[in-house]
Amino acid sequence: MGGWGLVVHFMLPVPLFLCALVAAPLPRHMSEQACRLADKILSLHIADTPIVKILMGVSFVLFLGTLFDVMRPPNINNKGDANTEANSRAKRLRSERNFWIATFVASLWIMLYVVYKLRKKLIEVEKELELKKKELAAKSQ
Structure with missing residues (x-):
């Protein structure tokens, strides 16, 4: 499995699944x-750094690498036979495909981080609200 295979099979489904799970409108317990x-x-750590930040950094580096690759002008001086031109076009299409994959992966990791933090805050606020309601009900009785 090549480098982009790892990206597609690991770095893409994990944030997609977790983001869908965390953002889903589930009952409070779930x-x-x-x-x-x-x-x-x-919360897994690698060398005292959260894995989510490492993977966000890796996906951002992949995004920048593919961005520079896509921005590079095509090699138009290489006018050879049909195979050479077809290979050049195929390389360009692969670069563009990898750019969109890297963009999607980086966006997913950032979105997961933001949605996860918001969901945790929402759960804390809901717990505080429930405690305040119980205190108010106890005072009124």
Whole structure:
């Protein structure tokens, strides 16, 4: 499996699944469980750095690499036979495909990070609200 195979088979489905799981409008209990699962996965550390930040950095570097590759002008001086031109066009199309994959992966990791933080904050606020309601109900009785 090549480098882009790893990106497509690992770096793409993980944030896609976790983002769908965390952002899904689930009941509170299930939402807390989904957030706990995402927390277990995202709290893994490599050399005291959260894995989510490492993978966001890797996806951003991949995005920049493909961006520079796509921005490079095509080699029009290489007018050879039909095979050479077809290979040049195929390389260009692969570069553009990789650019869109890298863009999607980087966007997914950033979106996962933001949605996860928002969901955690929402769960905390809902718990505080429930406690305040219980306190208010206890005071009124």
